[in-house]
Amino acid sequence: MNDDNSRLIADRFRNDPRVAQAKALLAETLREYSGSLTEVRSANPQLAEAYAVQLARLTEARGAAPYFPYIASGIGNGPWVELADGSVKLDFIGGIGVHGMGHSHEQMLDAAIDGALEDTVMQGNLQQNRPSIEICERLLAMANCCGSDLGHCLLSTSGAMANENALKIAFHARRPADRIIAFTNCFAGRSLALAALTDRPSYRSGLPETILVDYLPFYDPAKPGESTQAAVDRLQELLARYPGRHAAFWAEPIAGEGGYVAGSPEFFKTLLKPIREAGILTVFDEVQSFGRTTAPLAYQSFDLDRYVDIVTIGKITQVCATLYRKQLQPTAPILSQTFTGASASIATGQRMLDQLASAGCFGVDGRNQRNHDHFVSGLQSLAQRYPGQVQGPYGKGMMIALTPGDGSYETANRWVRELYDAGLICFLCGGNPYRIRFLPPPAITTPLHIDQAIAIIDRMLQTSTSTPAR
C-alpha cells in the first residue's frame, strides 16, 4: 500500500493496535492495585526485618543513611505511596517537587511506556528523537506566552546541569565578566560551581572557590520598602565596586531551600532596572517553582516577562531545561551533553505539561491558588489553635511552608520526623528560622488531601507537647 509505504516503520509500530492494547492492559492492572492506597497505613510487621536489611544495604551502598527511612515499593496512588515495609504515606514532598502527578498515575505510566518504546533509553546532543523537538518548542511557547523573548531551549538530565548551562551561557555572553550576583540563602544545585553560588557553607565545605559570587539580601514580606531598599543599596555598592564584572543576576523568584520566601513584582522590578542598565543578564532559576504558582513560570506570575534573559526549569518537568534569548547563543562550542534526557523523562515531561494545563493549575483563580488558599486556611487554623507552635504559612501556590515552634533546626527536624512517622512526608527549608515545607503534587492534589495532611499535623501537635515556642 502506497500510503503505508510512505510511513515510517516507527509510526506503523506505534500505531499497531497491540501497542494500545498492551498499554490498556497495564493501565487497568495498575488501577486495580493502586486504587486501594487511599490512607495512611502502618508498616507490615512481617516485612520489618526485610525492610531493616534493605535500609542497611541502602545506607551501606550510599555511604550514609537516607534522611528518611524511605524505600518505595514501586506503587502509589496520587499523593499516597506504598513503602517497601508495607506502610502507606501521604507524600507532600514528592521528591522535593518532582512528582507533580503523585505516584503511579495512569497518565505517567502511559507516557513512560511511550518513552520505553523509543529505540533508545537515553537521548543526547548528537542523536535525538522527535519528542525532543516537541518538548523544547512547547517549553519555549509556554515561557514566551506573555512577553518573554526566549529563543532557544537546551534539555538536561538535572537541574544542576540546566543551571550550569545557564551560567555558561551568561559568562560566555558577558565575557570576561566573571562574577554573579545572587541572593542571600539562595540554592542553585550541587556541582562545584553551583555549590559556590549556593549560600550554604556546609554544602561547599572543603571545596575550592570556583566562581565569584556577590550576595544581595532577599525580599522580606514583613518589611517591603525597607528590604527592597537594602537590596538596592547593596546592589549599587556591588555595581560600583565591580563595574563590568558581573555576568548575571541569579534569582529564584521564590526562595526554595532558602525558606519559601517569595519576592514581589515591585522588589524585582526595582532591582532589575539598574541590573539591566548595567548590562547584566537576568537568570531565573525556576527548577523548583515551575508549575507551582498561578502561571507555569513564577516570573510570569510576577509580571517580569520582559526582564528574563535565561530561565532554568526542572523537577516537575521530569527533564530539565535552560531557555535563553537568541542573542545569547554562544559563539564557541561550549554547550553539549551526551545525555539531554531519558526518553521516559521527555515523554512524561510532555504529559506533565498537558496535565498541569488540563487540571487547571494556572490562573489567578486556578487549582494551584485554590489549593494554596485551602492549605493556608488549614495551617492558619492550626496556628490559632497552637499559638507559638505554628508561624506562617509562607510561600506561593504549591510551595507552602510554616515555621515550627522556635524555628530551630532541632525543632524543625523533630517535626519532620514525627510527621513522617505519623504518615505525612514533608521536609525542611530555610535556616534562620528553619521551616517545614510542603510541595503537594499540583495536578492531582485535592482539598481532601490537604485536610488529611492538616489532620496529621494536628494529631502530631496534640501528642507532642515539647516543641519550644517562639
Added chain:
Amino acid sequence: MNDDNSRLIADRFRNDPRVAQAKALLAETLREYSGSLTEVRSANPQLAEAYAVQLARLTEARGAAPYFPYIASGIGNGPWVELADGSVKLDFIGGIGVHGMGHSHEQMLDAAIDGALEDTVMQGNLQQNRPSIEICERLLAMANCCGSDLGHCLLSTSGAMANENALKIAFHARRPADRIIAFTNCFAGRSLALAALTDRPSYRSGLPETILVDYLPFYDPAKPGESTQAAVDRLQELLARYPGRHAAFWAEPIAGEGGYVAGSPEFFKTLLKPIREAGILTVFDEVQSFGRTTAPLAYQSFDLDRYVDIVTIGKITQVCATLYRKQLQPTAPILSQTFTGASASIATGQRMLDQLASAGCFGVDGRNQRNHDHFVSGLQSLAQRYPGQVQGPYGKGMMIALTPGDGSYETANRWVRELYDAGLICFLCGGNPYRIRFLPPPAITTPLHIDQAIAIIDRMLQTSTSTPAR
C-alpha cells in the same frame, strides 16, 4: 490468603499475569517491525520535505544545527536505526557509546517497561525505590571483583554530575588541596569545573577559570619508554612545584575525546606509585570506557585495581555513578541530588549489565576483544589498500579509531559526513591528528556488522579521491 497479605501491593501488581502479557505483546510487536531493519536504506523522498521542516525546527529550538542531520524515528534493530526521513543507518557511534544494545532491543524495552511501572519517573536522593539499591550494590561488586576496595556508590543522571561528585569527594577529602593533575587532551564533561579540567580550550571559551589543573603528557604507544619518562618527569616537576596542593590525579584509562589512545599497565603503574606516595587520590573516569574492554572497567584490564580511589561510569550504563573508597566519605553534606536517575535508566542499566555479561563481552578472549580483532583486521586491510588514507587503527576493545588521510580537521570531518551519507555513523576524536572513532554496541555487534561498516568505508574511499594523504 495469608501469604498474599504479607506481600506488598507493588509486588502483587508486578506479578499480575497481565503485566507479563502486556510486555510480551509489546515485544512481539516490536520484533515484527524492528526485524525489517537490516541494511542501509536511503531516505524516503516522500518524507524529505517534512524531515527538512523537522530539522529546521530542531535547529531553531536548540539554537544551532545538530552535527548530523539526524532525527530518529524511534525504531531500530541492533546497530541499525531508522531516521525520521525513512533512511536506515548503521550506527557505530551509539549516542557516543550509550546504546550498548543498539536500538530497539527487546531486553531494553522490557527493562524500560519495568521502569515505567515504578510509581515515579525519577528517583532522587530523598526518595528511592528498591532497584536503586540493587544497581549500586551490583556496580560496587563488579568494580571490586579483583582487588579494588570501593565502598560506596552515588548515582547521577549524567557523566558530568558523576564526575562533579568525584571532584567534590576528592577535594573534600584532601582539603585544602585545590589542584588536579590530568592528562593533555583529556575530556571530563561539560560543567564549568569539568570544562576547566577538559583540555579543549574551545569548550571553555569565555568561561572563568574555576579549578586549577596541571597536565601530564599521555602515553604514546609508539614510544613507550620515552613517553612514560616524559610523564614522570612532568609529574615530579608538579609535585615539587605544588607540594600538598593536588587533591586528585584524574585519568581516562583510554583517552576518549583525546583520540582513543590507550594507556598501558606499566605507564600507569609508574605514575601511580609517586602519586599515591604524595597522598593524591586516583580517579579513573570510565564514563566512556565502561563495558568496552576485556573487563567491565578498563582499569581492571590494566591491572590497576589496587590503585583506584574513585571511579566514575556512565553512558552505556544508562544511569551514571561515582564509586569511591569508604574512607573518602565526606564529613559535611556536600553530596546530594534531586535526581539520582530515571526509573527507566536504573532498570535498563541493570539489564545492560546482564546483557554485557551474557553476551560474553569480557575476558581476554571475550566478545569485545574478538570483535576488536575483527574490526582491526578489516581496518588494516583498508590501510593496505589505501596507503596514506587510513592510519591505525587505535584504541582498545569496542573503542576503535583510525586517522584519516592527513589527520586534519577538514579531512576527518569530511570523512564523517561522507560516511554518514553512505549509511555509517561514526564521529571525530583527537585533534592532532584528528581521528574517526567507532563505538559499536558491545553486546550485540557481530562480525557481519563490522564487515558491513568496513564495506561502507571501502566504497567511500573508492569514490572519494580527494583526501590529502599524510
Added chain:
Amino acid sequence: MNDDNSRLIADRFRNDPRVAQAKALLAETLREYSGSLTEVRSANPQLAEAYAVQLARLTEARGAAPYFPYIASGIGNGPWVELADGSVKLDFIGGIGVHGMGHSHEQMLDAAIDGALEDTVMQGNLQQNRPSIEICERLLAMANCCGSDLGHCLLSTSGAMANENALKIAFHARRPADRIIAFTNCFAGRSLALAALTDRPSYRSGLPETILVDYLPFYDPAKPGESTQAAVDRLQELLARYPGRHAAFWAEPIAGEGGYVAGSPEFFKTLLKPIREAGILTVFDEVQSFGRTTAPLAYQSFDLDRYVDIVTIGKITQVCATLYRKQLQPTAPILSQTFTGASASIATGQRMLDQLASAGCFGVDGRNQRNHDHFVSGLQSLAQRYPGQVQGPYGKGMMIALTPGDGSYETANRWVRELYDAGLICFLCGGNPYRIRFLPPPAITTPLHIDQAIAIIDRMLQTSTSTPAR
C-alpha cells in the same frame, strides 16, 4: 692606644671631629638659604620656559603628566617648598603624609648625612647595619607602650610591601583561610594583591582578581549606632557564609583615601570581639595615620591595643614596617627582601620619631590635637562664612578634610587646583562625596602656618564663585 684599638674603625670614623664639622657646615649653609622661604611666592618668569621643558620631560618619562605641575627645586623651609620655577608653596600634603618635618629641616639633613656615611646606600635582609636593629626595637617599644604585644618588626621600603608582608603573615598563620574582611572605600596600596583589597575599581581596572575580599560598611560619625549595627550585621553575614575562610580583618583606624572618616573605639570594639572569637587576625594599616593622632598609632588613641595582631606603618617614618605578634612568625621562608630600607631612610626615620616626641605631638592635649583644633576652628569659620561651600571638617589630628561645595569630583578637583595655584598644596580623598584633605607636617606645623592656609582658602573662595553648593 688600647682603648682605641678596641673600637671599630666605623666608630672612630663617625667620631672624627671632621664629621661633625662638615655636618655643621652644611647645616649652617642650609639655614642661610632655607630661611628666606616663609611665604607664598609666584614663579619666576625667567624660569618659565625651562620649567615647561622640565615638566614636558617628566610627563614624557613617566608616561603621564603628574597630578600637579610640581617639580621641587630641592630646598624648602618647614611647610614651605621652592619649586623649580622659583615659586614657593605652602605644602599641606607633604608627599601624602611623608614629610613630617616639612622640607629641608636641619635635623633631617643631619640624619640623612648619618645615613650617607653608612658603608652602603641600601640595607637588606641578608646584610644589615646597626641602625636597623635600633629602629625595629624602637617601633616595637612604641607600639607596645600600652597593652599591645607585638614581638617582631619587619622593615620595608614601601607601605605596599609592609602591607604585603602583613597579608603574607596573616594568610600563612591562618592557612588555608584565603579571604580578607576589609572596609568599603579602604585603600591598602598598589601591588596586585593590595589593589584587589583596595575598594577602588579604577585602581584595579583590567587586573586579575588576586585575593578574595569581603567588605563591611565603615563607621558613620553621623549615625554611630546605626552604622555600627550595619557593620556588625554584615560581619555576621560574612562569618556565617564563609566559616573559617577569613585570615584577617583589615582596617585603617581612620579611612585615608576613603575620605578621612575616623572610626570610634566603640565601633571597633564591637566588631573586634566576634572577629577575635572567629580566630580572625586583626591588621591595622597605619601607613598614613602613624604619628598624626594623639598617640603614635591611631589604634592606641582608640584604646584598641589589646586587639592588634599586626600593624603596618610607613610614610612619615621614611622607612616602612610590619609589626606582628610573635606567635604569627611564619614557619616557612615566606618573608625576605633584598631591600629593607635605604640607610638614609632608617636614619631619618629614627630622627623623625625623636622629633615627633620632642615636638610634643602626642597626648590628648598634644601638638597634634592643638593644631587640629586650631585648623578645625579655622575651617569652621570658613564654613560659616561660605555656607554650602565648606562642609566639615572631618578627620583626626593631623589628618583633616573638608567637603567642598557639592562634593563632586569636578568641584573637589577644581578646588585642589585653584588652591595649588594660590600657593596651598592639598589633595583629594573620598569619593561620595569627594573631599579635600590636608596632611600638615606634625612636628613643625604652627598655628601661623594653619592661619596662612586658611587665608589662602578664604581668598580662593572670595574669587571663585562658581562652586556648586551642596
Added chain:
Amino acid sequence: MNDDNSRLIADRFRNDPRVAQAKALLAETLREYSGSLTEVRSANPQLAEAYAVQLARLTEARGAAPYFPYIASGIGNGPWVELADGSVKLDFIGGIGVHGMGHSHEQMLDAAIDGALEDTVMQGNLQQNRPSIEICERLLAMANCCGSDLGHCLLSTSGAMANENALKIAFHARRPADRIIAFTNCFAGRSLALAALTDRPSYRSGLPETILVDYLPFYDPAKPGESTQAAVDRLQELLARYPGRHAAFWAEPIAGEGGYVAGSPEFFKTLLKPIREAGILTVFDEVQSFGRTTAPLAYQSFDLDRYVDIVTIGKITQVCATLYRKQLQPTAPILSQTFTGASASIATGQRMLDQLASAGCFGVDGRNQRNHDHFVSGLQSLAQRYPGQVQGPYGKGMMIALTPGDGSYETANRWVRELYDAGLICFLCGGNPYRIRFLPPPAITTPLHIDQAIAIIDRMLQTSTSTPAR
C-alpha cells in the same frame, strides 16, 4: 645681581662653596679610615660579647636569626667590609648584587650627600625633584641604545614593586588575559603575586594562589638544541591550551635564584617569535642582572633589544624601575606610589650608572667580561685540583656560580658558612643542584680581589675534606 636673582635658591645653596668644602672634608675623613681595610681580619675578642648581644637583639626584633651572623659596623673599602665585631670580610655577595661600588666608596658618599641635601628624604608620585626626571631619562636612553623602544620609566623602591608594576602594566594592556608564562625555577620577588610567579613552593607556603602561571623549562647550556626544543614544545602546548589567556612572558635572561643558568640568544629568539605572534608581552626581569654582563642590560648582550616590551631593573641601581613601551601606558589609574625612591637612592643610582660606565664595565672585552674570565680561570683551576668538589663555573659576567661537591643543600650551605667564617661572603642559589653564587661589585672588583677570593676557597677546600663528591 640679575644673574643671581634668576637662580633658584636651591641652586645657590648647592653651589655655595661650603657644600663642596663639607663634602671634601667627609671624603677625606672616610678615605683615611676606610683605607686600612684591605684584607680579611678576625673578630676583635673584646667586641665578642657586645656583638652576641646585638645579634640576639636582631634575631629577636626580626623574629628569626639572619642567615649570616652579619651586622655591619658601617664602614668598608671596596669589597671589604668591617662588621660590628671588628672582623673584616671580603664581600662577594654585596646585598645580593646591590653594592656595585662595594662598601664606603667615596663616590657613593658624595652622591648620598647630594641626596641628603634634597628638601625631602623620600620622593613620590605626587611630588618629585629634578633628579627623578634625569634618572628616568637616563635609564630609558641606556635601555634604548641598540634597538629597544621603551618609552616610559616608573621608579620604585624595590625590585618587587618594579615587578608588580610590570605585571600590572602587562595584565592591563592584555586584559582580560590573566596568565603569565615563566620559567621553571624563576624568582620574581616577595609580594603575594610575585611569590605565586616564583617557582619556589616554600616561598609561598600557606599563601593563597593569586595569579595563574605556566612554566617552561629553561635553557640547558649542556643540551642547547634539546632544551630549546623542550621549551618550544611546552610553549606550543600552553598556547594551544590557553589561547589568548597569557598577558606576558616573564624571563630573567640569566636565572638568578634559579641557579645562575644563562639563556642564549638562539634560545630566546626561538621562543620569542611565537610569543610575539601570539600577542604576548615580553618582560625581562633584570633586577639582578643589570650592570653585570657585557651590556647594561643582559637582554642587550643577547641581542634581544627588539623583543623587549617591559624591563625591570633594581638592586645595583639603588632605586628600582620599570621601563615599558609607550603603547602599554595604562588607560586607567592603576599605577601610582607614595614612594618612588629615596633621594639618596636616586642620587647614588645615577652615580652608579656613571661609575659602571667610567670603570669600563661593558663591552665584549669590558671589565665585567675580563673579571669574569679571571674568576672563571681561578675556579677552573680549583675544579682541577679538587675533582668532584667544584663543578662549573656557571653564569655570565659578574654573576658567577659553582656547584659544590654533590650539590646538596647541606653541602652548599656548609660551604657558604665555612667560607663566611674564612672571610669570604657568598650565597646559595639553584636547587637541583644547589650552587654557590658570587656577585662581585662590578665597578671596583679587581683581579687581585678575585685572587683573594679564590685563595680563601682554596684554603677552605684544603681543610674541609668532608664534602661529598658528586
